[in-house]
Amino acid sequence: MKKQFLSKEPTNIIITGVGGQGNVMASRVLAGMLVNAGFTVTIGETFGMSQRGGSVMSHLRVSSRSVLSPQIPQGNADIIIALEPVEALRVLSKYGNPGVAVLSNSRMVYPLGVITGEFMYPSLDDVQSIFAKLAAKHWLMDATSVAVELGNPVLSNIVMIGALAGTSLLPIDRRAFEKEISKSIPAAKRAINMTAFDKGLKMI
């Protein structure tokens, strides 16, 4: 069944965002696609309190061989998928390394400290140049606007998964996505998710 190969064994993926952005759903769908492709996947997640407007992070470890720790060691991420740009930086500054690929949504969700004026939020130009410095490959894209056009901002997580497929960093494609959501998403919502995936795919 293992027809597909990973470019790195194991491949460490971090999906990050702000509570309520559909982080957990994105990690489940991606992991499901990889399990269907015959890989062993371990996901580490924190939810609960962190749902309430805090930073959320899912660690996905994909292997052809073994079960791994649900926590990726620092400095060891291979792919970072961020639903919010400052969360991309937060993860990059802890789990980054010269080989990392970063795929980030550009739509900002301001932390309270920024709203109150205690902290500064870096500009998108700054974000872009940090990516250039710390990542081997990087993409910054406005997935939220695409999702809003589709009628629901939370679809930005699926737009990002589509974009991920477009990068060819992982052995996943449109068919794999279609197969996975046929199991995990109610029939009425599949078409809109396919559209979101396709829009993301085209953004790369």
Added chain:
Amino acid sequence: MNKLLSPAKTELLCMGNEAIARGALEAGLNVVAGYPGTPSSEVIERLSEVARDRNLYVEWSTNEKVALEVAAAASFAGLRSMCVMKQNGVNVASDFLLHLASSGTRGGIVLVECEDPGALSSVNEGESRYFARMLEIPLLEPATLQEAKDLTKWAFELSEKIRNVVILRSVTRMSHASGNVICGRLPVKSRTARFIFDGSVMDPLRGPVVSTPVVIKHGLQQKKLETAAELFEKSPFNGYYGSQKPELLIITSSACFLYSREAIEMLNLQKRVGILKLSCTWPLPQKLLKKYFRLTKKIMIVEEVLPFLEENVKVAAMGMMKEIGGKTFFGKMDKTLPSTGELNPEIVATALSNIMKVKSKSLPADYVREMQKVAAIIPPREQTFCPGCPHRASFWNINTALKLDGRDGIVCGDIGCYSMASLSPAVGFHTVRTLHSMGSGTGLASGFAKLQAFGLDQPVMSICGDSTFYHAVIPALINAQHNRADITFIVLDNAGTAMTGFQPHPGINQSAIGEPLPSVDIAGICEAIGAKVAVCDPFDLEATSKILTSFMAERGSMKVLIMKQACALSPEKKGRKQYQMSVNEELCLGDNCGCNRLCTRIFRCPALTWDRTKKKAVIDEVICAGCGVCYLICPQKAITRTEAAR
């Protein structure tokens, strides 16, 4: 088909809690009860989805002690049952657990407790493994997701073999991790229930179930523990991974097994370090330990959080010192590993590299410098109430009433999302000054109120959520009423156990599987004990404020205010805006208003943000939930609201 019903040999992507649920189904579970708490809630949630298919009785009980009693009744009647809770739930259940363990059980019964090292979603990092030792109960700790399923199934067999309750302990990184799990068979037959009590008190299967005569029953309980230890000696759930001549032996359990294995790989120490993974951790299998103690003189114990395994391993080693010789131990007691917070592969690798004198691979120095520069400019993201959360409005009301009253009033907090009102900085809705266990806010308030005789002249309030009210507040409330405690008690009723995912509670008119049940009215209970009760909508700031100020002015008795407004994430509200919000830029005076940016500094809603160029408030359309409350707080009336199209 629900994935928990998959046929044997199916490989599933399972969360740890789903693996535990599947293991229980494979064991032929009949009854499951519990109280929601992160990271344990999904076990019962998933089981409730297959209750009809598998002929299960699923119950969200009022608290963990009651849940264990409900599960025990099923065991006494010969069924297989399970009780699920988070770590501090075991404290609540512990009084009954002590007596249950001495009376013994019949059908297999497993207490699943999910702990939260690092307190990722708790206000404690309590250790419940010590209950197993203190109350003399066998303890199992799965180390992989596959084992979470397999060990759960075996726990029922063990419980039935020794006729006593068994504890299965998980942690956040197990319960909320996901991975590949291969299913076993689901049994075809279900048991029938019958409670038999025609035998003598000494007959474990036919007599009344009691813990007396105590000393004799205590002796029997200890025999059961010895039987468990013998089974543990040969259990396939304990195993050794490594060479036959390791320099260092790691003894570990639970998710720490995965951290240890990864740390060894990170440092390339596969030949020099071996791992004895124990999934049966109380009582410890002594012969098995002896066999592996002999491999080397150096032993490190890796576990979370307190040195429970370390203490027990050291006691065992002391007892067999003559045969195994002296050992050097590394662990928490000598500070090789921290005894607070959770572990991870790096922490274990750092300890290993110190003991084994090897260097770990590190990133290029200039890259690390760049990472540090980035880390320094990232704004922190504090936890907060969601946009549209009724708690933000409730605490706004409470804060306003306290300020108007001006006597430095005390607010005692409780456990729920509203615990966030205890966070610093203490501005806006951050008004809670004590935070402990469920129900303790009202007990504390009851105590504070009696300190008037010693000169305490501050008004006293306590708050709790609707689910917490039923769980543990009622006794404290009766105490306050009976002792004439002058307190204002506030229920933040958001129509469900919101923080853990909207599990029903006794105030909701349906069961865990959605069947209709009578609801128990909070206001009715408070009135029945004689308290003065009012109900309000916290989004109506004016009306709420009036009641609160009048309650605080009324001295000498307990007043109850129930603030009713459903959670913004509740299924009936989520994604539906009541109002379309906007800021009228001409009316907003920004920094010159004189309000000190009440909207964005004090109200602190993530959807009400600040435009730095225009220096005016602005609504973030994407995350605004349309509750309309910020319209009420702007002194300039610059924030406008219009009914949203439905």
